[in-house]
Amino acid sequence: MTPVGQCFGTAGVIAVSFVALGCARPSTAALERARAAYEDASQDEQVIENAPLALQDARQTLERAERAPNEKDTTSLAYVVERKVEIARANAEERVAEKLARRLSREQASARGGCRGRGPRAVPSGGEGSRRGRSCRPTAARGDASPVRP
Amino acid sequence: MTLAGATLLATCGCAHHPPTAQVTSASRAVRRAESLEAESYSPMDLRLAREELARAERAVEARDYDRARRLAEQASVDAELAAARVRSERARARVAHLRRRIGR
Numbered sequence: 001m002t003p004v005g006q007c008f009g010t011a012g013v014i015a016v017s018f019v020a021l022g023c024a025r026p027s028t029a030a031l032e033r034a035r036a037a038y039e040d041a042s043q044d045e046q047v048i049e050n051a052p053l054a055l056q057d058a059r060q061t062l063e064r065a066e067r068a069p070n071e072k073d074t075t076s077l078a079y080v081v082e083r084k085v086e087i088a089r090a091n092a093e094e095r096v097a098e099k100l101a102r103r104l105s106r107e108q109a110s111a112r113g114g115c116r117g118r119g120p121r122a123v124p125s126g127g128e129g130s131r132r133g134r135s136c137r138p139t140a141a142r143g144d145a146s147p148v149r150p
Numbered sequence: 151m152t153l154a155g156a157t158l159l160a161t162c163g164c165a166h167h168p169p170t171a172q173v174t175s176a177s178r179a180v181r182r183a184e185s186l187e188a189e190s191y192s193p194m195d196l197r198l199a200r201e202e203l204a205r206a207e208r209a210v211e212a213r214d215y216d217r218a219r220r221l222a223e224q225a226s227v228d229a230e231l232a233a234a235r236v237r238s239e240r241a242r243a244r245v246a247h248l249r250r251r252i253g254r
Contacts (some may be wrong), residue, residue: 076220083227090234097241104248111252 024049030067030078038062047088049072050095165215171226173210174202179229188232190240195232208210 037060041047047055058081065077180199188196206221 004218072216072220080223080227083224083231087227087231090231090238093239094234094238097238097245101241101248102243104245104252108248108252120189 019036028074028078030075032083034062034065034078034081037082041085041088044089044092048095050092051088052090054084056094058088091096165219167209168213168215169206169219173203173206173218176206176222176225179226179233181208183229183232184238186233186236186248188221188229188236192232192235192243195228195235199228202228 041058042055061077062081063105065074065081068074068077176199180196180203183192183196183199202225203222205223206218209215209221210216
Protein backbone atom coordinates (compact mmCIF):
# COMPACT_ATOMS: atom_id res chain seq x y z
CA MET A 1 0.00 0.00 0.00
CA THR A 2 1.26 3.50 -0.89
CA PRO A 3 1.82 5.98 1.96
CA VAL A 4 -1.17 7.97 0.72
CA GLY A 5 -3.37 4.88 0.65
CA GLN A 6 -2.14 3.89 4.09
CA CYS A 7 -3.05 7.34 5.37
CA PHE A 8 -6.58 7.11 3.97
CA GLY A 9 -6.89 3.59 5.33
CA THR A 10 -5.96 4.75 8.83
CA ALA A 11 -8.31 7.71 8.62
CA GLY A 12 -11.07 5.33 7.54
CA VAL A 13 -10.45 3.01 10.46
CA ILE A 14 -10.49 5.95 12.89
CA ALA A 15 -13.73 7.30 11.37
CA VAL A 16 -15.40 3.90 11.57
CA SER A 17 -14.25 3.44 15.17
CA PHE A 18 -15.69 6.80 16.11
CA VAL A 19 -19.05 5.93 14.63
CA ALA A 20 -19.01 2.46 16.18
CA LEU A 21 -18.21 3.85 19.63
CA GLY A 22 -20.95 6.41 19.30
CA CYS A 23 -18.47 9.26 19.51
CA ALA A 24 -19.91 10.83 16.38
CA ARG A 25 -23.20 11.50 18.16
CA PRO A 26 -23.47 15.04 19.49
CA SER A 27 -23.45 15.02 23.26
CA THR A 28 -25.65 17.16 25.42
CA ALA A 29 -24.47 19.37 28.26
CA ALA A 30 -26.13 17.00 30.75
CA LEU A 31 -24.15 14.08 29.35
CA GLU A 32 -20.93 16.08 29.61
CA ARG A 33 -21.68 16.82 33.27
CA ALA A 34 -22.46 13.16 33.93
CA ARG A 35 -19.20 12.07 32.29
CA ALA A 36 -17.23 14.61 34.32
CA ALA A 37 -18.93 13.52 37.57
CA TYR A 38 -18.21 9.87 36.82
CA GLU A 39 -14.58 10.53 35.80
CA ASP A 40 -14.05 12.51 38.97
CA ALA A 41 -15.41 9.76 41.23
CA SER A 42 -13.63 7.00 39.31
CA GLN A 43 -10.29 8.66 40.19
CA ASP A 44 -11.17 9.07 43.85
CA GLU A 45 -9.28 6.46 45.89
CA GLN A 46 -11.88 6.47 48.66
CA VAL A 47 -14.70 5.71 46.22
CA ILE A 48 -12.73 3.11 44.22
CA GLU A 49 -11.82 1.24 47.38
CA ASN A 50 -15.07 1.52 49.31
CA ALA A 51 -17.86 1.63 46.74
CA PRO A 52 -16.71 -0.31 43.64
CA LEU A 53 -20.14 -1.75 42.88
CA ALA A 54 -21.96 1.59 43.07
CA LEU A 55 -19.27 3.08 40.84
CA GLN A 56 -19.72 0.26 38.33
CA ASP A 57 -23.47 0.84 38.41
CA ALA A 58 -22.90 4.52 37.57
CA ARG A 59 -20.60 3.53 34.73
CA GLN A 60 -23.16 1.16 33.22
CA THR A 61 -25.81 3.89 33.34
CA LEU A 62 -23.35 6.29 31.68
CA GLU A 63 -22.94 3.76 28.87
CA ARG A 64 -26.73 3.55 28.55
CA ALA A 65 -26.91 7.36 28.44
CA GLU A 66 -24.32 7.44 25.67
CA ARG A 67 -26.31 4.91 23.63
CA ALA A 68 -29.73 6.45 24.35
CA PRO A 69 -31.94 6.72 21.25
CA ASN A 70 -33.14 10.27 21.88
CA GLU A 71 -32.22 13.42 23.75
CA LYS A 72 -34.89 13.07 26.43
CA ASP A 73 -33.55 9.65 27.40
CA THR A 74 -29.98 10.94 27.27
CA THR A 75 -30.79 13.84 29.58
CA SER A 76 -32.75 11.69 32.01
CA LEU A 77 -30.07 8.97 32.13
CA ALA A 78 -27.34 11.60 32.52
CA TYR A 79 -29.21 12.84 35.60
CA VAL A 80 -29.42 9.26 36.91
CA VAL A 81 -25.64 8.90 36.40
CA GLU A 82 -24.93 12.02 38.46
CA ARG A 83 -27.14 10.78 41.27
CA LYS A 84 -25.56 7.30 41.14
CA VAL A 85 -22.14 8.92 41.46
CA GLU A 86 -23.44 10.68 44.59
CA ILE A 87 -24.74 7.34 45.88
CA ALA A 88 -21.26 5.86 45.33
CA ARG A 89 -19.73 8.75 47.31
CA ALA A 90 -22.26 8.35 50.13
CA ASN A 91 -21.65 4.58 50.25
CA ALA A 92 -17.89 5.18 50.41
CA GLU A 93 -18.31 7.69 53.26
CA GLU A 94 -20.53 5.24 55.11
CA ARG A 95 -17.98 2.46 54.73
CA VAL A 96 -15.08 4.68 55.88
CA ALA A 97 -17.09 5.78 58.93
CA GLU A 98 -18.00 2.16 59.72
CA LYS A 99 -14.35 1.11 59.62
CA LEU A 100 -13.42 4.01 61.87
CA ALA A 101 -16.24 3.16 64.28
CA ARG A 102 -15.03 -0.43 64.50
CA ARG A 103 -11.49 0.75 65.20
CA LEU A 104 -12.66 3.18 67.87
CA SER A 105 -14.74 0.45 69.51
CA ARG A 106 -11.70 -1.82 69.65
CA GLU A 107 -9.53 0.95 71.07
CA GLN A 108 -12.14 1.75 73.66
CA ALA A 109 -12.37 -1.90 74.65
CA SER A 110 -8.61 -2.37 74.94
CA ALA A 111 -8.31 0.83 76.98
CA ARG A 112 -10.80 -0.66 79.40
CA GLY A 113 -8.80 -3.90 79.27
CA GLY A 114 -6.48 -2.32 81.86
CA CYS A 115 -9.48 -1.49 84.09
CA ARG A 116 -8.97 2.22 83.52
CA GLY A 117 -12.34 2.55 81.85
CA ARG A 118 -15.36 4.53 82.95
CA GLY A 119 -17.29 1.70 84.48
CA PRO A 120 -19.34 -1.13 83.09
CA ARG A 121 -21.85 0.98 81.17
CA ALA A 122 -19.89 1.23 77.92
CA VAL A 123 -19.59 -2.44 77.03
CA PRO A 124 -18.99 -2.76 73.29
CA SER A 125 -21.17 -5.10 71.27
CA GLY A 126 -19.52 -8.26 69.93
CA GLY A 127 -15.99 -8.94 68.74
CA GLU A 128 -12.90 -9.64 70.75
CA GLY A 129 -13.37 -6.34 72.56
CA SER A 130 -16.42 -7.57 74.42
CA ARG A 131 -14.50 -10.45 75.97
CA ARG A 132 -11.79 -8.11 77.16
CA GLY A 133 -14.41 -5.71 78.41
CA ARG A 134 -16.17 -8.41 80.39
CA SER A 135 -12.97 -9.34 82.29
CA CYS A 136 -12.94 -5.75 83.46
CA ARG A 137 -16.38 -5.64 85.03
CA PRO A 138 -16.31 -5.00 88.77
CA THR A 139 -18.03 -8.31 89.56
CA ALA A 140 -16.46 -8.51 93.02
CA ALA A 141 -17.83 -5.10 93.95
CA ARG A 142 -21.29 -6.20 92.81
CA GLY A 143 -20.91 -9.32 94.95
CA ASP A 144 -20.68 -7.17 98.05
CA ALA A 145 -24.17 -5.87 97.49
CA SER A 146 -25.71 -9.35 97.38
CA PRO A 147 -28.45 -9.98 99.91
CA VAL A 148 -26.76 -13.14 101.18
CA ARG A 149 -26.17 -12.68 104.88
CA PRO A 150 -25.05 -15.15 107.42
CA MET B 151 -56.71 9.08 12.72
CA THR B 152 -56.25 6.20 15.16
CA LEU B 153 -54.35 4.27 12.53
CA ALA B 154 -52.12 7.27 11.88
CA GLY B 155 -51.51 7.58 15.60
CA ALA B 156 -50.69 3.92 15.92
CA THR B 157 -48.30 4.10 12.98
CA LEU B 158 -46.61 7.13 14.47
CA LEU B 159 -46.22 5.32 17.80
CA ALA B 160 -44.86 2.25 16.06
CA THR B 161 -42.28 4.21 14.04
CA CYS B 162 -41.02 6.54 16.74
CA GLY B 163 -39.91 3.66 18.96
CA CYS B 164 -42.20 4.73 21.78
CA ALA B 165 -43.25 2.37 24.53
CA HIS B 166 -46.58 0.57 24.13
CA HIS B 167 -46.81 -0.77 27.63
CA PRO B 168 -46.88 1.04 30.95
CA PRO B 169 -43.56 0.73 32.80
CA THR B 170 -45.23 -1.10 35.68
CA ALA B 171 -42.04 -2.71 36.98
CA GLN B 172 -40.15 0.59 37.05
CA VAL B 173 -42.98 2.45 38.80
CA THR B 174 -43.36 -0.35 41.39
CA SER B 175 -39.62 -0.36 41.96
CA ALA B 176 -39.56 3.43 42.41
CA SER B 177 -42.47 3.22 44.82
CA ARG B 178 -40.60 0.59 46.87
CA ALA B 179 -37.44 2.71 46.89
CA VAL B 180 -39.41 5.70 48.21
CA ARG B 181 -40.97 3.57 50.97
CA ARG B 182 -37.54 2.19 51.92
CA ALA B 183 -36.15 5.72 52.20
CA GLU B 184 -39.17 6.74 54.30
CA SER B 185 -38.66 3.79 56.63
CA LEU B 186 -35.05 4.92 57.17
CA GLU B 187 -36.33 8.32 58.27
CA ALA B 188 -34.91 10.06 55.21
CA GLU B 189 -37.48 12.74 56.00
CA SER B 190 -35.23 14.14 58.70
CA TYR B 191 -31.80 13.24 57.24
CA SER B 192 -32.27 13.88 53.53
CA PRO B 193 -35.58 15.73 53.01
CA MET B 194 -34.69 17.30 49.65
CA ASP B 195 -33.83 14.01 47.94
CA LEU B 196 -36.89 12.31 49.38
CA ARG B 197 -39.18 15.14 48.28
CA LEU B 198 -37.70 15.00 44.79
CA ALA B 199 -38.24 11.24 44.65
CA ARG B 200 -41.87 11.56 45.76
CA GLU B 201 -42.58 14.28 43.20
CA GLU B 202 -41.02 12.27 40.38
CA LEU B 203 -42.96 9.17 41.42
CA ALA B 204 -46.22 11.15 41.42
CA ARG B 205 -45.38 12.60 37.99
CA ALA B 206 -44.51 9.09 36.72
CA GLU B 207 -47.91 7.83 37.89
CA ARG B 208 -49.66 10.74 36.18
CA ALA B 209 -47.70 10.02 32.99
CA VAL B 210 -48.90 6.40 33.12
CA GLU B 211 -52.49 7.65 33.38
CA ALA B 212 -51.86 9.94 30.41
CA ARG B 213 -50.39 6.93 28.57
CA ASP B 214 -47.09 8.74 28.11
CA TYR B 215 -45.16 5.61 28.93
CA ASP B 216 -41.72 6.81 27.86
CA ARG B 217 -41.98 9.80 30.14
CA ALA B 218 -43.32 7.58 32.92
CA ARG B 219 -40.33 5.24 32.58
CA ARG B 220 -37.85 8.11 32.71
CA LEU B 221 -39.52 9.67 35.75
CA ALA B 222 -39.76 6.32 37.55
CA GLU B 223 -36.05 5.71 37.08
CA GLN B 224 -35.25 9.20 38.35
CA ALA B 225 -37.53 8.67 41.37
CA SER B 226 -35.78 5.38 42.15
CA VAL B 227 -32.30 6.86 42.06
CA ASP B 228 -33.32 9.87 44.15
CA ALA B 229 -34.93 7.64 46.78
CA GLU B 230 -31.82 5.43 46.81
CA LEU B 231 -29.64 8.49 47.26
CA ALA B 232 -31.83 9.67 50.15
CA ALA B 233 -31.38 6.25 51.80
CA ALA B 234 -27.63 6.21 51.12
CA ARG B 235 -27.25 9.64 52.72
CA VAL B 236 -29.17 8.47 55.80
CA ARG B 237 -26.89 5.44 56.19
CA SER B 238 -23.68 7.46 55.81
CA GLU B 239 -25.00 10.13 58.18
CA ARG B 240 -25.80 7.47 60.79
CA ALA B 241 -22.34 5.91 60.44
CA ARG B 242 -20.75 9.34 60.95
CA ALA B 243 -22.95 9.99 63.99
CA ARG B 244 -21.77 6.68 65.45
CA VAL B 245 -18.13 7.75 65.00
CA ALA B 246 -18.85 11.09 66.68
CA HIS B 247 -20.58 9.30 69.55
CA LEU B 248 -17.63 6.93 70.08
CA ARG B 249 -15.19 9.83 69.97
CA ARG B 250 -17.11 11.68 72.66
CA ARG B 251 -17.16 8.56 74.77
CA ILE B 252 -13.43 7.94 74.38
CA GLY B 253 -12.84 11.61 74.91
CA ARG B 254 -10.86 12.53 71.81
